[in-house]
Amino acid sequence: MSKKIYKYIGPKILEQAFYRQGFCRVKCSYPKDYNDPYELFLTVDFNDEPEVLAFYNEVIEEIPQYPTSCFSNSPIVTPMWAHYGQNSQGFVIEFDENKILKAIENARIDDVDYKDKPSEELSNLLHRACFIGKPRYTMFLWRGVLSSAYFTKNSCWSYELERRLVVKNEDIENIGGLMILNIPIDCVSAIIAGSKAEQEYLEKCRDLSDSLNIPYFQTTIGKSSSTPYLLTKDSKSFIFDSDKIRPASHACKNCREPIIADKEMCSWCCITEYHQQNAAYRNPMRALDHAGILEQYVRSFPNITKKS
Structure with missing residues (x-):
C-alpha cells in the first residue's frame, strides 16, 4: 500500500488549494525561513576549534536553498489541528507519496529527525575533511550537512511527526510573493474535515470530495478516548492505525465511536x-x-x- 502524507490547512485555504483545475496547491518555503531558527545548529558542533569552524565556512559557505513543504505522517495530531488547522476548524489533505514522486522529477520526501545535539557523525566527518584533506570527505560532509539542514529539528517539535517534500526552484509558481507548488490532483487521496469545521466549509469539502471522487472524512472526538476517529458521509467509522486510515473493526451502533469487540454500544450510550x-x-x-x-x-x- 502506498504511503500517505498529510497537509494541515486552515478553512479558508481549502478553496485556494484547489483553485487551479487539475492541481492541488501547497505553499513552500526556503530553509532560511523555517519557523525553527535553531535547525541549522543541529548539523555540526559550532563550539569547535576556530580552525575547524573556518574550514566549515570555507567548504560549506551557505546552505543551498530549495523550496520545501512540510507535511505530517498522521492526520490526527491534536496540536497540529490546533496550530495549522485553525483550532480544528480547518482540513487535512491526504496525499499519495509515491504519486507525488512520480509526478515531480527529482523531488525528495523524507522524515524529519528530531534531536537536541549536533550530529556527532557530521562533526567527526568535518574533522576528517579538515585534517586529512581528501576531496571525498569534503563531499561527504557537504551532502551530510545539506541533508541535516533540511531534515533535522529540535526534539520539542517531535509531536508534529513531520515529513518534508523538497523540490527544485523551477517546480515553483510565484503567486503574490508566495512559493506555490502545483501537485497533480490525482496525488490527492482523501480530504479530512476538522471536528469544529463550520457547516459552510463542510459542505464545500463534501462537494469537493465528490467532484474529485475521493474519500471524505470528518475528524470526531468521542467520549471514551482522547484519540480522534473519522466518520464518512454515511457515518461509517474509521481510525488512523500507525500509517493508514482503515475501517474501525467495531463501532458503537448509536454514536459510531470505535469500541472493543464484545460490545454493541459504548458505555456512554449504554446509560439508561x-x-x-x-x-x-x-x-x-x-x-x-x-x-x-x-x-x-x-x-x-x-x-x-x-x-x-
Missing part, C-alpha cells in the same frame, strides 16, 4: 434512566441541597480542606 436516577440518589451534593445547606458547605469547603 435507571443509571441516571441511581447516580442522582448517590450524589451527596443533592442531599445537601435538599437540606438547604449546599451553598454554605461550598463556601466553607476551603476551610474544611485546610483543617484536614
Whole structure:
C-alpha cells in the first residue's frame, strides 16, 4: 500500500488549494525561513576549534536553498489541528507519496529527525575533511550537512511527526510573493474535515470530495478516548492505525465511536434512566441541597480542606 502524507490547512485555504483545475496547491518555503531558527545548529558542533569552524565556512559557505513543504505522517495530531488547522476548524489533505514522486522529477520526501545535539557523525566527518584533506570527505560532509539542514529539528517539535517534500526552484509558481507548488490532483487521496469545521466549509469539502471522487472524512472526538476517529458521509467509522486510515473493526451502533469487540454500544450510550436516577440518589451534593445547606458547605469547603 502506498504511503500517505498529510497537509494541515486552515478553512479558508481549502478553496485556494484547489483553485487551479487539475492541481492541488501547497505553499513552500526556503530553509532560511523555517519557523525553527535553531535547525541549522543541529548539523555540526559550532563550539569547535576556530580552525575547524573556518574550514566549515570555507567548504560549506551557505546552505543551498530549495523550496520545501512540510507535511505530517498522521492526520490526527491534536496540536497540529490546533496550530495549522485553525483550532480544528480547518482540513487535512491526504496525499499519495509515491504519486507525488512520480509526478515531480527529482523531488525528495523524507522524515524529519528530531534531536537536541549536533550530529556527532557530521562533526567527526568535518574533522576528517579538515585534517586529512581528501576531496571525498569534503563531499561527504557537504551532502551530510545539506541533508541535516533540511531534515533535522529540535526534539520539542517531535509531536508534529513531520515529513518534508523538497523540490527544485523551477517546480515553483510565484503567486503574490508566495512559493506555490502545483501537485497533480490525482496525488490527492482523501480530504479530512476538522471536528469544529463550520457547516459552510463542510459542505464545500463534501462537494469537493465528490467532484474529485475521493474519500471524505470528518475528524470526531468521542467520549471514551482522547484519540480522534473519522466518520464518512454515511457515518461509517474509521481510525488512523500507525500509517493508514482503515475501517474501525467495531463501532458503537448509536454514536459510531470505535469500541472493543464484545460490545454493541459504548458505555456512554449504554446509560439508561435507571443509571441516571441511581447516580442522582448517590450524589451527596443533592442531599445537601435538599437540606438547604449546599451553598454554605461550598463556601466553607476551603476551610474544611485546610483543617484536614
